[in-house]
Amino acid sequence: MAYLSKDLSVLAYANGFTLWHYTTADAATVVDTTGYFNAASTMLRVGDIIVANIDTAATMKAGLFVVSANSGGVVDVNDLTQIGSADSR
Numbered sequence: 001m002a003y004l005s006k007d008l009s010v011l012a013y014a015n016g017f018t019l020w021h022y023t024t025a026d027a028a029t030v031v032d033t034t035g036y037f038n039a040a041s042t043m044l045r046v047g048d049i050i051v052a053n054i055d056t057a058a059t060m061k062a063g064l065f066v067v068s069a070n071s072g073g074v075v076d077v078n079d080l081t082q083i084g085s086a087d088s089r
Contacts, residue, residue: 001026003036008043011051018043020050022065025057028080032065037075044075054080 001024012019024031031054037044050065062084065077 001030003039005039008037008040008050016045018045018048020044020048021052022050023053023056025055027055027058028052028061028063028082032077032079034069034076035074037067037077038073041070041073041075044070046070050077052080 004024007024008020008022010018011021022031026036030036031052044067046067046069048067050067052063052065054061054063061080061082063080063082065080067075068078069076
């Protein structure tokens, strides 16, 4: 798949920082590829955090991406920091 603007939404904004939510069937390794969020380059700033539900068509995961670069319309996010793990009980 690819980035879909309808799946990115603002959760909170303050002092030049935005907390976003994004949901996708794409795997984390696809989402954290440089350029995945290029269509949102005018909105995303370095340091913004994206709370994400990823791999929603398979074994869904949740985690955080941090916008690490945004220059000339090219956006890069850090690798996913996963929240939670397998439910053992």
